[in-house]
Amino acid sequence: MSLRETAYAKINLALHVRRRRDDGYHELETLFAFVDAGDELVARPALQDRLHVMGEFADGLDNPFDNIVAKALSALPHGDGWDVTLDKRLPVAAGLGGGSADAGAVFRLARRAHGLPDDWHARAAKLGADVPACVESVACIGRGTGTELEPVANDLAGTAVLLVNPRIPLSTGPVFKGWDGVDRGPMPEGDLRTIALAGRNDLEAPALALVPQIGDVLGVLARSGAWLVRMSGSGATCFALYDNAEQRDLAHSTLPPAWWTLCGSLR
Template sequence: MRETAYAKINLALHVRARREDGYHELETVFAFVDAGDELSVQPAPRDELRVVGEFAAGLTDPFGNIVARALSHLPHGPGGWRVTLDKRLPVAAGLGGGSADAGAVFRLVDRAHKLPDDWPQRAAKLGADVPACVASVTCIGRGTGTDLEPLDSDLTGTAVLLVNPRIPLATGPVFAGWNGIDRGPLPDGDARAIALTGRNDLEPSALALVPAIGDVLAALRGTAPLLARMSGSGATCFALYENADVMAAAAHRLRAAHPDWWQLQGKLR
């Protein structure tokens, strides 16, 4: 079996409060690009994980990899699975790459054996973004991101360009740098309205850590997108466009000006 681990972006990300458990109260709109890492699985006597691809070197502990942990959380026997993870998304990039990989494992298990009824709890134990990444459809996340609400998306099919300056950025320091000011809840409306009038409250602290994010945002905003914003805790930024031709032209322009930046072209699911 094969499955794509769809790249996650946050169309808006409002941080509302710090919690006593060290996490933060969030309100966010998760959306997913129609491309990402690729997983393939075959039956095996025991679970095995092989990581290949451009960003494989960023995953140095295969036994601690979230794919291996997801398998250990789910029944998928008899025997095990030999999993090959083609790591196409940058690591520590604000794209939920590891969570997306875990979400793909959940979909593979569901296809082969059906998921257990308590799968949302098992997913949440792996990471706050994992429950949303299982379905990989546009939705609202509250709490730490695990309390999900459906949201009909009028942005499905919208052209999207992802750009990363190839600088890893860990989530913890970005959240630690949040200034603690509650700037208000997500606006009401459909996905497009929330995206256009929302914000990412983590941008200032991410910019302080990786100033190159500002260069990426400026470059994207210079291509006349519908919207350009940082995703998650960074350093990846995204831009939405009216059509694929405009997006492709923007991608060509940025590649010529910044050949060292990583980029991915796609559509929102």
């Protein structure tokens, strides 16, 4: 019997960087949201763990057998083993939490088949700052390094969203290193729409310095009829939110074919 799970793409509707901590990490306030599409995982019972990676962005994983999916499997009870096929549909190093989303999908698979241990949140956090949020893949607020999660009123479920990436990988480390260290204030309070509209992404400027093509994407999306356009995470993917799917699809039809795109809805 096989189990299937979608690794939902993560976007940061807002991302406020407050300070660099003594341990080298950054203190964050972020608003997580998730798109109803992403990578696909299929798990089948096996005598030992095996991982097969396929899909458009499979080549972006330097060592698929040492990636976060394999690490998530080793961190969770799942019987003798699983034979997992990962269809890598999201670009790598793109600000979409692709690896974290894959790990979150493994946690959901393990929960369905065997249940999760009481300390699952700590196990998820050890794999990456975005992983705890990706386990549930529902809109929430993240604080600390992003692992301290709080619920938020989700008034944007079903909102039409368009993701666009100029097909340029952008590693998180250099973007955070380029942050100017200025605390521009806390993330506002309220529901998803209120926080998103009043929030910002403090990593947008350093990401633009490294990949100026992000500005091209933001400029095109800003003229597409969206009511919110922003870069996600540390980039280089940008998102646009629309009043309806027709507006989103019309905007999508005008984009340069060389860019990677995904049309979906917020969960």
